[in-house]
Amino acid sequence: MNKLTISQVAKQGGVNLQTIRYYERQGLLAPISRTEAGYRIYQKDTVRRLRFIKRAQELGFSLSEIKDLLYLRLDAHTTSADIRVRAQAKLADVEQKIRHLEAIQKSLSRLIKSCRGCGPAADCPILENLDGEDFP
């Protein structure tokens, strides 16, 4: 048998059962058919797709971006270059976030250095800085 119920898919994919239905609503995952009673029927392949989704998420892709990737893959006109473009855009995205966080890191480090950590909070250079006026 190659057929799976929703709970088997969830268990094998390591996700919550509700998540499967959620992915279906989001257009990421569909059962191949239904039983007469309306129960969803899946193939073994679905577990593979779940893994695809999880890995892409780990790389920072959102569900809607992952949906795009999945549809791109289905389209015979899609080339390897098309996929690479998505990956490059995501990389640029991630690098942007890193730069932003590094700027925050620098500011925080500077503030922490400026604070000797003694005296009342009223004199704390960190709070003074947040208050504005004086510091850059």
Add this chain to the structure above:
Amino acid sequence: MNKLTISQVAKQGGVNLQTIRYYERQGLLAPISRTEAGYRIYQKDTVRRLRFIKRAQELGFSLSEIKDLLYLRLDAHTTSADIRVRAQAKLADVEQKIRHLEAIQKSLSRLIKSCRGCGPAADCPILENLDGEDFP
């Protein structure tokens, strides 16, 4: 006059009027009093506090953390060291996020390098990797 209406505060603070009320609900900002009709009355000081909130947000603090900072500052027992501890925790937090994103960056870069960008999507090493099985 040192009194401000809600829309004056919003304009001077560069935020939406609704945001002022939202911050009040979150315990970050309170009017000094109300008119007989129930209109909020603020001081000039409120604009300073708004600036405090915005700067702290830029440093990656959440509103609830900012609320903590504000209450800490009000407490006469709070020392400069208490504030520094918060800043250090936030710095650790930010550095953790940077490391996470750098790991993603590495994986994406590796995948992009592995893809020559030609041929059909079916042969794309990026998609193959997401599918699993072979690659780490």
Add this chain to the structure above:
DNA sequence: CTAAACCCTGTACTAAGGTATAGAGTCAAG
């Protein structure tokens, strides 16, 4: 035959940080 275990749909809830709208009251100018 019945109870447990499963499945269905639809809805509501979570975090965070707001934004928008409805319906009502208030205030100042002309």
Add this chain to the structure above:
DNA sequence: CTTGACTCTATACCTTAGTACAGGGTTTAG
């Protein structure tokens, strides 16, 4: 006195990625 600008509260909506529950139908084991 009316119009427009302002304010009030309460509620709903947005994003993302799910989770939970209610109320019902189905399937399977004993």
